[in-house]
Amino acid sequence: MTVVSKGRPGVAGNQAPSVAMRGVKGLVLTICCAVVIIPFVGVISTSLATQQQVTDAGGFVIIPDHVTIAAYRAIFAGGVVTRAIGVSVFITVVGTALSLTCTAMLAYALSRPRSFAHKQLLMVVLFALLFTPGIIPSYLVVKDFGLLNSYWSLIVPTAVNAFNVIVLRAFFMNLPQALIDSARIDGASEATILRKVVLPLSKAAMAVVGLFYAVGYWNAFFNALLYINDTSKWPLQLVLQTYVVNNAEIGTGQLTPGEVLPPQQSLQMAILVVSIVPILLVYPFLQRHFAKGVLTGAVKG
Amino acid sequence: MDTVSRRTLLRGALSATALAAAGPLVAACGTGAGNGPAESNNSGVLLPSYIPLTSGPQADLPALASGVLAGFLKYPANPVAVTNGKPGDGSTVSAFVETFSPVAPALSQNTYWQALNKALGVNLDMQVVPGANYTDKLNVLVAGSSLPDLTMISGIPPNLPALLQAEFQDMTEFLGGDAVKDYPLLANIPTVYWKTAVFNGGLYGVPIPRSVMGDVFYYRADIVAAKGLNPQPSSYAEFVSLCKAINDPKRNVWALADPNDSGGGGGAVGTLQFIQQMLGVGLDWVHSGGKLVNAWELPETTEALARTAELWQAGYIHPDSFGTASESMTTTYKQWINAGSAILDGDSWTAWAPFYEENVAGPSFRIGGMLPPDYDSGSKAVTWQQAPSFSFTAFKKAPKSRIRQLLKILNWMAAPFGSAEYLLKNYGVSGVDWTRQGGDVVATQTGLAEVGGLGVGYVGAPPDVVYAPGEEQATKDCYEFMKKSIPMSVADPTTGLYSRTYAEQNTSLAGQITDAQQAIIQGQQPVSSWAAAVKSWRSAGGDQMRSEYEDALAKSK
């Protein structure tokens, strides 16, 4: 039995990277991270900054002098955003589960090049990627299926994404054929093969596609705009859109006196933070599936 | 790596046009030619008679016939009730409106909504959409035959006259002439505001009134005063000296925030437009003897462009002012004014008080309005009007009794500023949504969340007023400025008229014009390129628009 090495193929063996190499790598990665982090620090800082500072800094603050959570308070007042978060979580969880199931099944079914109508069905999926239906026909279809004003209108129409199907299919096709063949010889049905052989070996791919879907559902707002009239059913992104106010439209007679709204920029940044945080929390859990060496020993053992 | 879907392209295109369209196209709804509120020029249609309310609330600063709005320094201490009993019959009334405020809590959690339902005697079903996505939603509602009872018509969607005729009720028999007496609060809305709802020889809805008052060229009065400069120059040359004196890039201070607020008309004012006003250029179109000339075709506009380019070259205009295209720079400009990094900025008259709300410069902060001076001794400066109404509410075709019922609801909603009904509709429930502080009505956190987002103010509204709670100085300043600006204002003679080419093509054509202007101002193209841009505008649709408008003008005499 061969030694199963846990995850560092690049370093498996006795060649450690040279110091210079490590230095260069470190430098490059540090620069990349800095280039990303600094603006994000700015986003968070602006969301916590006071009106004074936002105005002085011209709208984008890197380091706040005084920290205030006024923007977040304004967003969460009234319980509307909290509810919308709940709606979005529901849609994301249910949607991702449904999508992953259908996508995995379809991708697997398309991963056998000599199967019946393989090329034709693949074309069906590919063309779905390249042609997008207009909003009016989509609306009419959703209406005819009775999905208007229902949470399902945000899940079912977008449940299958052709791009994700094709990507997942590619991963499936990269798996060693021998494993699948031997399972079939053992008499396993296709569904069993999928469940017991293919999926366990495709954790990374499923995690990636799952993440793509999850982010898609989490960020969706346009469908809700068209299909859902009841604002208490709106997902987070759509609700947050209404916080970006165009002051020019409000007549003075309409201005409500009282507590001043936090500065626009702070609100916008706070909105950004609120909409990103949940996804950021999910990602670390998926990362462990990207560990290398998943296939090691599988064939030999 | 996501593939950009076609839907993004289409959606982006259509929604962005709605954004762009809402601004300049609003100007096309409105009054006719001449100074001050225009005479009726759609004489075929019988507009509602104007019967001003005599028993209504008294304003601190009285409204004037010229179009100056009434001003209130505080909300009246004892709001009078101007209606009797509930207008509703217990049914559900659905309405589709744009929202410009954060989403309101659902009915079960919304005290204001419940109180409103009770006072009206109906169940309000409000369907809101963020302003940027209005067009998409409206179109799917029409295409899917899912229109609600009341629809807010904002801007001019293409083919509006045909759309109105196909789907919405002609209100002439219910509101025309003295028929409006059944709805005394609707009769309180002056005639000029109703014109925006007239198409195809019919009256198609109830307007949401604003004012004919156009944009104001604001300036930081405190900074100008501190430097001992004259805030009201009397010629273009003096204006430039003023800019030169306050411009200080080393300290991050630029004189002018907004180089060019054009976008196809609408009365929005940036530096270029301010100079046009100095030269006496009319708003969008100039009408003489049945013929229309577009402002872009006038030699004065070429001159104004040349001047603006000089100002840019001289470094008097904020270098980031050309910002991003579809995102409105208005907020950014306001911020620069508040920060003191720009001193002069054109914006809506309703922005007067919000400057104070975002004030970080301390108690000496003061905003003033600058009237355009005569360019030189040979010109006569003008200011520009705006479309008087923001939008109008159209009624889905329905049996007469239903229409009358809906009109009763709208009547209630048109209760004037200062009344008890208005207080409930715009501020909510006493103690929960607002309280009295310092003699004035002050909204609570709950009130801010519950009221604005519901958008009821876009279903029905009374004539607007100048009122800036907690900012009495701003109210007075604004009122005084209106008194000076409106008498010297001109209106767009094509407002209230429909041109198919305009509705369909203006966004794209005006976009090309703006691009040409930006290029000239920034010095990328010479001023001589303007003639070519105008020529291509004319052949791409400008001449077509002209003849359509002239036709419409002739028909409305």
Place this chain on the structure above:
Amino acid sequence: MAVRGEAPADEVRAERSTSRLRRAVAKLRRDRALLLLAIPGLALLLLFQYIPLLGNIIAFENYEPYLGIIHSQWIGLSNFSIIFNGNPEFLDALKNTVIITALQVFFVFPVPIVLALLLNSLVSERLKRLVQSVLYLPHFLSWVVVVAIFQEMFGGSGLLDDWLRAHGHATVNIIGNSGLFKEMIASQVIWKDSGWATILFLAALSQIDAALYEAASVDGASRWRQLWHITLPGLKSIGILLFILQLGSVLSTGFEQIILQQGPVGIASSEVLSTYVYHNGILAGQWGESAAVGLVNGLVGVALVLGANKIAHMFGEQGIYQS
């Protein structure tokens, strides 16, 4: 089969087609479990993508929502003329699109691959995860925010220019520089999406059998040779796949991103096909023209994808599907 000599052509053909039919039926029976698995996904695609696609018939109509699809006027190919009316600006837009696409191919596309390789070679698993989580953050920002951030950094009164001005140097105003526009666009795409794309490549890398590396190092292969012979080939198929799929959307290159930034640099240097079509044709409410554009985009995408796939085959690669 017995030798028959001169068999009539029809009979041979008939025999061949019946046997072909029989083979097909046999295949269907053999694969039915597989096809059953495909049904839910396909059904969803057919119902919610293909049925609405029929609505693209309005590309040939003068569609008005209040008239509906059936009653709107049929105008044949008129809607398509906005694309083909021979405007010189169209050629400008075409040129810009090609240049930006080239930048995408040569500079933007490789970045996530390089990043994935870099991350993959990190010794510390924790560091790798941390860096990964940082790099993908910008993907979640909308273009509006990304453009605003770049303006804050590189605009005429942004951090860079402020610093230059304060130290007496001439300002550069990168945002307003039309000569740098395309490079700015490419940089923004790199900044925003590279980290996200890296995820896909990392997943592909994790599928590589670790034993291969072991065997290679036992054989004395250097790190670079391992990279060349094991790692890169492992990425090849997914890389080519993604590349081909990207080609499908080249016509809608960066619409949202570019339309936000045309103001400061002017049309000539910034117009691409998608914005050109928007400026010259997506007139407010012209549903028919939008649908026409969508159709053309799709057809060109199909041509590009199928063409690229063929080319991949010529190089011995799998591409999206084998022929």
